[in-house]
Amino acid sequence: MPKVNITVNNNPATGEVEGRTLLSTFLRDIVGLTGTHIGCDTSQCGACVVHVNGDAIKACTMFALEADGATVDTIEGQANADGSLNVIQQAFQDHHALQCGFCTPGMVMSASALLKENPSPSEAEVRKYLEGNLCRCTGYHNIVKAILAASGQEVSAVAAE
Amino acid sequence: MYDFEFEKPSSISDAITLLSSEEAMPLSGGQTLIPALKQRLNAPSKLVSLAGIPELRGVSVNEGGMLEIKGATTHAVIAKQASSHYPALSALASHIGDPAVRNRGTIGGSLANNDPAACYPAAVLASNGKIISNKREINSEDFFQGMFTTALDEGELITAVQFEIPTVANYQKFLQPASRFALTGVFVAKFDSGVRVAITGASENGVFRWSEAEALLSDNFSPSSLDVLTFSTDGLISDLHGTPAYRASLIKTLTKRAVIAAK
Numbered sequence: 001m002p003k004v005n006i007t008v009n010n011n012p013a014t015g016e017v018e019g020r021t022l023l024s025t026f027l028r029d030i031v032g033l034t035g036t037h038i039g040c041d042t043s044q045c046g047a048c049v050v051h052v053n054g055d056a057i058k059a060c061t062m063f064a065l066e067a068d069g070a071t072v073d074t075i076e077g078q079a080n081a082d083g084s085l086n087v088i089q090q091a092f093q094d095h096h097a098l099q100c101g102f103c104t105p106g107m108v109m110s111a112s113a114l115l116k117e118n119p120s121p122s123e124a125e126v127r128k129y130l131e132g133n134l135c136r137c138t139g140y141h142n143i144v145k146a147i148l149a150a151s152g153q154e155v156s157a158v159a160a161e
Numbered sequence: 162m163y164d165f166e167f168e169k170p171s172s173i174s175d176a177i178t179l180l181s182s183e184e185a186m187p188l189s190g191g192q193t194l195i196p197a198l199k200q201r202l203n204a205p206s207k208l209v210s211l212a213g214i215p216e217l218r219g220v221s222v223n224e225g226g227m228l229e230i231k232g233a234t235t236h237a238v239i240a241k242q243a244s245s246h247y248p249a250l251s252a253l254a255s256h257i258g259d260p261a262v263r264n265r266g267t268i269g270g271s272l273a274n275n276d277p278a279a280c281y282p283a284a285v286l287a288s289n290g291k292i293i294s295n296k297r298e299i300n301s302e303d304f305f306q307g308m309f310t311t312a313l314d315e316g317e318l319i320t321a322v323q324f325e326i327p328t329v330a331n332y333q334k335f336l337q338p339a340s341r342f343a344l345t346g347v348f349v350a351k352f353d354s355g356v357r358v359a360i361t362g363a364s365e366n367g368v369f370r371w372s373e374a375e376a377l378l379s380d381n382f383s384p385s386s387l388d389v390l391t392f393s394t395d396g397l398i399s400d401l402h403g404t405p406a407y408r409a410s411l412i413k414t415l416t417k418r419a420v421i422a423a424k
């Protein structure tokens with residue numbers, strides 16, 4: 001079976017895979033990082049969003065072999081070095097941006113890709129960027145608030161509750 | 162999903178050699194193909210990834226003044242790099258799917274797939290575009306041959322796509338929010354030689370030009386020019402998202418909006 005070498009959250013990860021092994025399967029079942037969630041498995045929901053060479057992608061719709069040699073960042077690598085929550089994660093907690101938490105890893109990874117590209121997004125820009133991340137619990141307002149707060153902006157301006 | 166061999170060549174010629182084996186298929190962004198493999202709609206013995214081929218990536222203006230986009234360029238890169246040359250095309254790319262889909266999906270994959278609701282076919286047809294393959298050049302008029310059907314032969318690769326750059330243009334996508342494709346989309350492009358209007362997401366035969374609208378808009382580029390037209394419902398898609406009559410109405414409204422917004 002072919003072998004892949006991927007740097008996951010700054011650590012080398014190696015494994016034997018089949019051609020059809022998805023990156024999401026590699027991360028969860030071979031590397032043992034189950035924070036990358038599988039919601040739909042059809043590239044609709046965004047629960048599986050990780051960064052490959054810095055770009056947000058859906059890990060359920062990429063083969064592990066396509067990521068050979070790449071750098072992958074997952075939710076497990078997001079906390080600060082001392083283990084405390086990073087600014088986006090903390091904002092999610094402060095603004096009650098999660099209920100069951102199933103969508104949260106993907107939301108946080110998408111939010112971090114957005115803030116890297118656009119450090120001070122408008123509410124509309126946040127909503128547009130999250131088009132590929134579905135949440136069945138929160139109704140999105142608190143997620144949008146948390147991301148605006150993480151970008152250092154005033155959040156009381158978000159109208160709907 | 163059935164298993165397959167995975168290959169990642171670094172040149173077009175190596176890719177073509179690999180694709181000549183029985184039941185091999187190209188894999189570009191995988192945003193359409195991987196879901197199809199999961200449903201066992203395809204069962205290739207070998208997937209040939211186009212992601213390691215530098216000559217398949219990039220956006221530039223060629224000597225003839227046409228915008229040339231290499232086949233494995235992602236939607237995200239097109240959104241960024243086409244914006245100064247062809248803003249309407251860049252805007253189209255920036256509204257495909259969602260950011261994660263745009264970071265993987267490519268123009269060559271989209272055109273080869275020719276989904277009846279895809280966005281690029283309308284842009285290519287309205288821009289009098291050409292599909293460049295490893296063997297030949299194909300005019301947009303000849304390339305799109307109905308839903309999910311193109312002029313490509315087995316094992317033939319889209320290496321680039323060329324667009325004539327209009328003086329003004331606009332794409333109006335009426336979003337089907339569940340799939341994030343176009344429920345109906347209209348691309349209007351105005352050239353010195355006349356106006357071209359291409360419609361996606363509406364016809365059972367895939368993307369097409371609306372010649373009556375083109376003639377009227379070429380005479381007078383104003384939304385009111387279209388008031389005299391009624392789009393026939395014959396051959397329009399009927400599904401749970403919209404009746405043929407609804408799509409006919411969308412075609413006219415979106416064409417008007419595109420004329421108003423064109424820049």
Ligand SMILES: Cc1cc2nc3c(=O)[nH]c(=O)nc-3n(C[C@H](O)[C@H](O)[C@H](O)COP(=O)(O)OP(=O)(O)OC[C@H]3O[C@@H](n4cnc5c(N)ncnc54)[C@H](O)[C@@H]3O)c2cc1C
Nearest residue numbers: 189190191192193194258266267269270273279280319342
């Ligand atoms: C959630 C979601 C939303 C989307 N929304 C939109 C939308 O709004 N508008 C839109 O237009 N599209 C949309 N798409 C489709 C998206 O644009 C795909 O990226 C695209 O249709 C396929 O491109 P790909 O590079 O992923 O191709 P792949 O999935 O890799 O391949 C698709 C097909 O083309 C073949 N192929 C790939 N590259 C070539 C080539 N260079 N030459 C010959 N054959 C080739 C493959 O063998 C396969 O049969 C969406 C997809 C998803 C998952």
Ligand code: FES
Nearest residue numbers: 039040041046060
């Ligand atoms: S599990 Fe990947 S998008 Fe839903």
Ligand code: FES
Nearest residue numbers: 099103135136137
């Ligand atoms: S918090 Fe439950 S799906 Fe988002």
